[in-house]
Amino acid sequence: MLVLGIETSCDETSAALVDGTGILSNIITTQDVHQKYGGVVPEFASRAHMRQLLTVIGAALQEAQRALTDIEALAVTRGPGLAGSLLVGLSVCKGIALALKKPWIGINHIEGHILATAETSDTACHPYICLVASGGHTLLVHVKKPLQYKIVGRTIDDAAGEAFDKVAKILGLGYPGGPRVEQSAKGGNPSAISFPRALMESDSLDFSFSGLKTAVLYHVQNLNPEVAEQQTPHIAAGFQQAVVDVLIEKSLRALRRFNCRHLVLAGGVVRNTPLRTAFQQTCRRHDITLSMPAPELCTDNAAMIARAGRMRLLRGQVSSLSLDAMPNLSL
Ligand SMILES: Nc1ncnc2c1ncn2[C@@H]1O[C@H](COP(=O)(O)OP(=O)(O)OP(=O)(O)O)[C@@H](O)[C@H]1O
Ligand SMILES: [Mg+2]
Incomplete structure (x- = not known):
């Protein structure tokens, strides 16, 4: 089944073609318009999706060397995300499905992230624990059977990606924060400054990153500006290490609690390289098998939506034209 995937939940306009052999194309355009505002401006995001989406779909077809009429089904993100942005993707998907008389399905964006590593069929080793660490979510999910998700841990305040973005702002590194903190941390010593790791003593599977972010803020405010600038790589490295330590510890806890031997990130x-390396080393030590998406499949992309959609479509699930966007959709 050749599936066209469409993703427009935030500031990436993406279209992908996926079939039984894998990903044939995955075009992702990032909207630069938000950079000067230091964060995503929802109205600009939906306008940019409107301008770009058809071109991006055309590029995905061209790269896969397929025609629009070759598409057998469609999958689109219906939430969570920005209302206007979701509506652009959903409307275009419905329009194409209607014109081609093909089935389509609305997909939960977080399920897309979880299934980004899923190969052509859902043969991943169930049961497994999935750690979702994105811009809006930090979740531990127990996946007992294909397409069945139970959230067993979540952040009680900021998401991990949000913490990276806010710390980048505090350090004056700009937007998007995650890659810039990683870059800065390369020149720093992760043990030079020890930042707090929250909720580590209890047996909780929940996360909290807001105290960590505030600790970075107070640390910076207590330094004179010149010293702060010199210390930036150490602060970035110390912060990054604190996030990685917490994510690893909680993932191991969830694996133990639910008796799982397989971890999906x-x-x-x-995308963070020190995080990837640390998880690889830890899982090897604990005899846990680990699946991580390729970097371009970690951040928002339509291939993960097409993969999730294809799995559901092959089970006979379809959406109807009355399906609406759900900005607050939960897993
Ligand atoms: N190299 C990196 N290191 C750390 N964080 C990173 C890196 N690259 C990207 N990120 C973070 O990942 C987040 C974006 O990820 P993603 O696209 O999955 O989130 P989102 O779609 O905005 O949120 P959600 O999926 O929860 O709705 C941002 O917060 C960004 O800072
Ligand atoms: Mg996302």
């Missing part, structure tokens, strides 16, 4: 924060 998902979400934009998983």
